[in-house]
Amino acid sequence: MDETTLNGRSIHGKAQDMIARQFADDLVALLPKMRRFARGLARDAADGDDLCQATIERALRSAAQWQEGTRLDAWVYRIMRNIWIDENRARARRGPVLPPDDAAFDIADASAQGIEANVELGNVSRAVAKLPDDQREAVLLVLVEGFAYKEAAEIIGCPQGTLTSRLVRGREALMRYLGEKP
Known part of the structure; x- marks a missing residue:
C-alpha cells in the first residue's frame, strides 16, 4: 500500500489524496492575494505572475514541510519572498533590467465611477x-x-x-x- 508522511504522521491512499486535495484547494484560495503580492514585489505584471507560478510549484512540491496549525499564507509568502530574492540575485549576475513604465497593480473596476x-x-x-x-x-x-x-x-x-x-x-x-x- 502507498504510504507517506505529512507533518510526521503516516498517511495511506485515500486519506493522502484528501489531504493533498485540501492543501491544493487552500492554495487556490490564496491565489488573488499571492498574485497581488507577487506583482508588487516584481514591479511587473508578467514577472509577478511568473513568481506566483514558481511559488505555487514549490509549495506543492514542499507540502510535507508545511506545519499544520500554522498560517498557510505566511508560509507561502515566505516561499515567494525566497524565490524573489533568488531571482533578483540571478538577475543581478546577468545585468540590470529596467521595469516597464506602466507597471501597476491589477485594476478590476473599469466603470465611470472607478476611473x-x-x-x-x-x-x-x-x-x-x-x-x-x-x-x-x-x-x-x-x-x-x-x-x-x-x-x-x-x-x-x-x-x-x-x-x-x-x-x-x-x-x-x-x-x-x-x-x-x-
Whole structure:
C-alpha cells in the first residue's frame, strides 16, 4: 500500500489524496492575494505572475514541510519572498533590467465611477514600485496584505523593530512620491 508522511504522521491512499486535495484547494484560495503580492514585489505584471507560478510549484512540491496549525499564507509568502530574492540575485549576475513604465497593480473596476480611483491606484502602485526592496516588502505585507507586524517580520526574516522602521520609511517615501506631507 502507498504510504507517506505529512507533518510526521503516516498517511495511506485515500486519506493522502484528501489531504493533498485540501492543501491544493487552500492554495487556490490564496491565489488573488499571492498574485497581488507577487506583482508588487516584481514591479511587473508578467514577472509577478511568473513568481506566483514558481511559488505555487514549490509549495506543492514542499507540502510535507508545511506545519499544520500554522498560517498557510505566511508560509507561502515566505516561499515567494525566497524565490524573489533568488531571482533578483540571478538577475543581478546577468545585468540590470529596467521595469516597464506602466507597471501597476491589477485594476478590476473599469466603470465611470472607478476611473478616478483607478488613476489614483495607478499612482500609488507606481509610487510603491519606486520604494527600495526592503521598504516595498514591508509596505506590501502590512498595508496591502494585512499581516500583523510580527507575522510580516517572520515572513521577511527580520526583527519586528526593523520591519517597523522599514514601514515608517516606506510610508514617508510614499507620501513624498504622492505629494503629501509626511
